[in-house]
Amino acid sequence: MTVQSKIKAADTVTKEDLEGLSPQQLRAVFREGRWSGGTEGLARGYAQANLIILPKDVALEFLIFCQRNPQPCPIVEVTDPGSPMITQWAKADLRTDLPRYSVYKEGVLVDQPTDISEYWRDDLVGFLIGCSYSFEQALLNAGIPLRHQDENKIVSVYTTNVQCVPAGRFAGPMVVSMRPVKRDQVVRAVQVTSRFPATHGAPVHIGDPTLIGVDLNRTDFDTGVFELAEDDVPVFWGCGGTPQAVALASKIDFMITHKVGHLFVTDKLSEAVAAI
Structure with a gap:
């Protein structure tokens, strides 16, 4: 029995069960709703990323903000407007492939689901931001x-x-x-x-x-x-966490982020994105 088969058969999944899984295997577990905990220590050696999703009408301003503040907000990938798919740091669906999200409306946290498909709109743009x-x-x-x-x-x-x-x-x-x-x-x-x-x-x-x-x-x-x-x-x-704090301080009407500590696990090895 494979590790993933054991996880599917188990009543509960522990973090120890996830150790040693590849990023692709982890994202499959997240997508199935089998793990909604943090990603600290998982897929060791692979880069993880913060997520922030914003309406198209503020996306350009946010992009400029990140360019002006590269240490707290280093952008690594941006989706096409209306598309939840990323293709560069992994081939994945941002609506389902993180363990838990935070949804904000009018600056107020309204939900922390494991799947944001019901919240997705055609005007949304997803940003992946490098994580420590x-x-x-x-x-x-x-x-x-x-x-x-x-x-x-x-x-x-x-x-x-x-x-x-x-x-x-x-x-x-x-x-x-x-x-x-x-x-x-x-x-x-x-x-x-x-x-x-x-x-x-x-x-x-x-x-x-x-x-x-x-x-x-x-x-x-x-x-x-x-x-x-x-x-x-x-x-x-x-x-x-900076873009979350800033977007909330700026009273952006609608925003989705990862729940802090519950990040997107990429297919990029950390050493592959390090400066020489």
């Missing part, structure tokens, strides 16, 4: 442990007081992810992640969180809080 999960295997390969993986949590996410460069109606704060890094490994963490500009690249801040308006005990998007050890330094990277 994509460089985590490189950090592990460099001997830098990841606390959130060890504790099976979603990486800590915070909204900062750092304002993004506005574009049209899109304006608002940068969102960051935080990983505790041992003091003697910080330089190495910067070196490793700098090779991945398509998935947020180097940190945007290191050290004192108050300088960017962050209280480490108050995360956003229902993400985990981590106690820092004496030799830990908080290191912050740009986060794909």
